[in-house]
Structure formats: C-alpha cells, structure tokens
Amino acid sequence: MGNIRAISRAITLLETNGPERTVLLEGLEPFSGHAHVIGITGYPGAGKSTVIDQLITAYRSHGKKVGVLAVDISSSLTGGAILGDRIRMQHHSLDDRVYIRSMGTRGHPGGLAMATRDAIRVLDAAGFDIVLIETIGMGQEEGEIAQLAQTVVDVVAPGLGDDVQAMKAGILEVAHIVVVNKADHQGAHETLQSLREWVSPVLLVTATTGEGIPSLVEAITRHQQSLEIEAPVPG
Ligand SMILES: Nc1nc2c(ncn2[C@@H]2O[C@H](COP(=O)(O)OP(=O)(O)O)[C@@H](O)[C@H]2O)c(=O)[nH]1
Ligand SMILES: [Mg+2]
Incomplete structure (x- = not known):
C-alpha cells in the first residue's frame, strides 16, 4: 500500500512539472526499460x-x-467516461499489484503526453510488467500513443466506429492488433470480415464475458516478441 502511495505521489509531482521533475526522472532512469506498454x-x-x-x-x-493509465484527452468528447472506467475496473481496487490512474488534459494536449510518458516511467521503475494506456485514439494523439506504447490495440464494436474507410485514414495506420468487441452483438462477424480484408490480426472478443481474451493476450505477446527480434535490447 505504501508503494502505491509513493507511486501516486511521484506521478503527481511529475505532473506539476516543477524543478524536481528532472531529478526524479534521472533517479528513475536506471530502473526503467522493463515494462511492456x-x-x-x-x-x-x-x-x-x-x-x-x-x-x-x-x-x-x-x-x-x-498499471493502467486512463488518458482523457478531451473530457468534453467522452463526457466524463473516466468515471465509468473506474467502475468497470474496480474489481481490482483491492489488489496492490494493480495500479489505476486517470490522466486529465489540464487544458494542454502536449502536457498530457509528457505527463503520461512520465507516469509510464514511474510505473516501469516500480516494477510494473504491463502498463495499459486507455485513450480514445482519435485525432492527433494517434501518433502520440504510437510513440508511448510498444503495442497498440484498437478496439472497435459493430456499428461504433467500425467504418473501414474512416478507420483506414486513422488509427488502423498505427494499430498492431484490431479487436472487434461485442461479438455478442449483431454485425460483429460482418465487421470482422470487412476489417480482415485490410489488416491483421483482427480478433473477435466479448469483453463482458471474457471470450476471446486469451487469444488477445497471445497476440499481444506475439507482437512484443516480434519487436524483440527486430530490435534486440543492448546488453
Ligand atoms: N454486449 C456487450 N456489451 C459490452 C461489451 N463490452 C463492453 N460492453 C458495454 O459497452 C459499454 C461501454 O463499455 P466501456 O468499456 O466503458 O467502453 P469504452 O468507452 O471504450 O471504455 C458498457 O456498458 C459495457 O458494459 C461486450 O462484449 N458485449
Ligand atoms: Mg473507457
């Protein structure tokens, strides 16, 4: 629990972007480079x-x-979705090996990218193996998420942002894995088929029941391994 509080304090300190920021980041540096983002x-x-x-x-x-960082790039657009996020993830609120934090805009998009990068550094140094970044992935932060994360998973649902033409122009360009969620809804198979003509891998998931999640974990691991082969870590 003390550890979790120290993490929160460090992230808050970095967010305020005061003179301690550089010193703190330098102190974390030797412990970084392990997490899969x-x-x-x-x-x-x-x-x-x-x-x-x-x-x-x-x-x-x-x-x-x-670790989970829920990045709310535009609360006006998501209409306070972060509160819902908290509720959907609260199964894990008593687990001290899970850390969940919302990151808000504070009216400065560039600042948010920096704060998110810093928070990743803190979680990485604190020994978190996996850092999940939730973001809506529209507009300019598509490029930002591609820089922050090693693996990008785009979640679509039938009838919700599954228009292939629109997606081709956007997030599909940076996504490594596409998930068609809500497989229990009508139209999921059609969405799957049309996406598979353009990208791979495309996986069918029902997040509410967990169906398809093991395949998603496998696909994420495979992508991570392909990165390690491409760019071996020095030393
Ligand atoms: N039927 C069905 N509903 C789902 C599924 N996954 C999520 N939902 C529901 O869709 C709504 C939005 O989910 P949420 O995870 O908050 O979406 P987000 O805005 O992308 O984070 C919630 O009411 C969820 O319960 C699914 O696989 N099937
Ligand atoms: Mg959400």
Whole structure:
C-alpha cells in the first residue's frame, strides 16, 4: 500500500512539472526499460475499459504487475467516461499489484503526453510488467500513443466506429492488433470480415464475458516478441 502511495505521489509531482521533475526522472532512469506498454484505443463506448478489466485479470493470473493509465484527452468528447472506467475496473481496487490512474488534459494536449510518458516511467521503475494506456485514439494523439506504447490495440464494436474507410485514414495506420468487441452483438462477424480484408490480426472478443481474451493476450505477446527480434535490447 505504501508503494502505491509513493507511486501516486511521484506521478503527481511529475505532473506539476516543477524543478524536481528532472531529478526524479534521472533517479528513475536506471530502473526503467522493463515494462511492456500497451495502448488500448478506440471509439467511446467500444469497450476499451471492459477489455482492460479482462486484461488485468488475465495478466494478474500470470503473476504480472499491471498499471493502467486512463488518458482523457478531451473530457468534453467522452463526457466524463473516466468515471465509468473506474467502475468497470474496480474489481481490482483491492489488489496492490494493480495500479489505476486517470490522466486529465489540464487544458494542454502536449502536457498530457509528457505527463503520461512520465507516469509510464514511474510505473516501469516500480516494477510494473504491463502498463495499459486507455485513450480514445482519435485525432492527433494517434501518433502520440504510437510513440508511448510498444503495442497498440484498437478496439472497435459493430456499428461504433467500425467504418473501414474512416478507420483506414486513422488509427488502423498505427494499430498492431484490431479487436472487434461485442461479438455478442449483431454485425460483429460482418465487421470482422470487412476489417480482415485490410489488416491483421483482427480478433473477435466479448469483453463482458471474457471470450476471446486469451487469444488477445497471445497476440499481444506475439507482437512484443516480434519487436524483440527486430530490435534486440543492448546488453
Ligand atoms: N454486449 C456487450 N456489451 C459490452 C461489451 N463490452 C463492453 N460492453 C458495454 O459497452 C459499454 C461501454 O463499455 P466501456 O468499456 O466503458 O467502453 P469504452 O468507452 O471504450 O471504455 C458498457 O456498458 C459495457 O458494459 C461486450 O462484449 N458485449
Ligand atoms: Mg473507457
């Protein structure tokens, strides 16, 4: 518990961007570079938070420490979705190997990217194996999430931001894995088929029941391994 409070204090200190920021970041540097950072993007309501809740459970069952940063790039657009996010992830609120935090805009998009990067650094240094970043992934932060995360997963749901033409111009360009969530809804298979003509892998998930989550975890691991082969870590 003390550890969690220290993490919160460090992130808050970095967010205020005071003179201690550089010193703190330098102090964390030797302990960094271990975490796998996974961006979970997608249209509001597609099921990102529900998918993340399932991913937390899956990674915890593998013994991993899991951090979640819910990045609200525009609360006017998401209409305070963060509160819902908290509720959907609260199964894990008593687990001290899970850390969940919302990151708000504070009226400065560039500042948010910096604060998110800093928070990743803190969680990484604190020994978190997995850091999940939830963000809606529209507009300019598509590029930002691609820079922050090693693996980007785009969540779509039938009838919700699944228009292939629109997606081709956007997040599909940076996503490594596409999840068609709400497989229990009509139209999920059609969405799956049309996306598979453009990108791969595309996976079918029902986040509310957890169906398809093991395949998603596998796909994320495979992507991480492909990165390690491409760019071996020095030393
Ligand atoms: N039927 C169904 N509903 C889902 C599924 N996944 C999420 N939802 C619901 O969709 C709504 C939005 O989910 P949420 O995770 O908050 O989406 P987010 O805005 O992308 O984070 C919630 O009411 C969820 O319970 C699913 O697989 N099937
Ligand atoms: Mg959400």
